[in-house]
Amino acid sequence: MNKIYYLKTCSTCAKILKQLPNLDRFELQDIKPNPLTEAQLNELYAMAGSYEALFSRTATLYKERGLKDRTLTEDDYKALLLEHYTFLKRPVIVAGDKIFIGNKANTVAEAVAYLK
Template sequence: MKPVLWMKSSCTTCRNAKAKLAELGIEVEVRDYFKKPLEATELERLLPSDPGPMLGTKSPKYKELGLKDRKLSKAEAIALMVQDNNLLKRPILVHAKGVIIGFDAAAYGTLVS
């Protein structure tokens, strides 16, 4: 299975992640989830039981909803992320060796060893 990079093409961090993966020789299928939003079933497979680490804390919606002080259930997080994809931390790399949330160059490097 080819790794999938879930990203927003206008996001600088996402573009940096994509470039790092290319530099490491890791071919990925790119999925811009702002052009083709994630569906609840996809999020269900992607999110861990504690969705906290996958929440985009810099999102205006995150602040507006006061999510900093709330512990969301997986179902609540999915419902909110379906409504507003900006609530999903990006990029997300889904690889046979695991899921990496956010741009982590060191973690990407471990995928080629």
């Protein structure tokens, strides 16, 4: 499976997509109009090893809800990821059996190198 979960309105996601070689080999899913399904989230979980790895602590809702002051469980992360698209660390790039999560420079560089 070659798929990228991203947010079309996110300038960082757009910048990263421009850097990726062979983008035409990927199915793109804009997570705002097409949120993750539970099945998709479970597939990402299997690759990432945890829901927490997929979770964005920079989401505005994370701060607004005071979640930073709580100890969240894997079940909490899963529920939040299914509840609102903004909790997904993005982009999530799935290339075969490899997953790249988020927009940190080293993650993007690894994805670009892997996809060449």
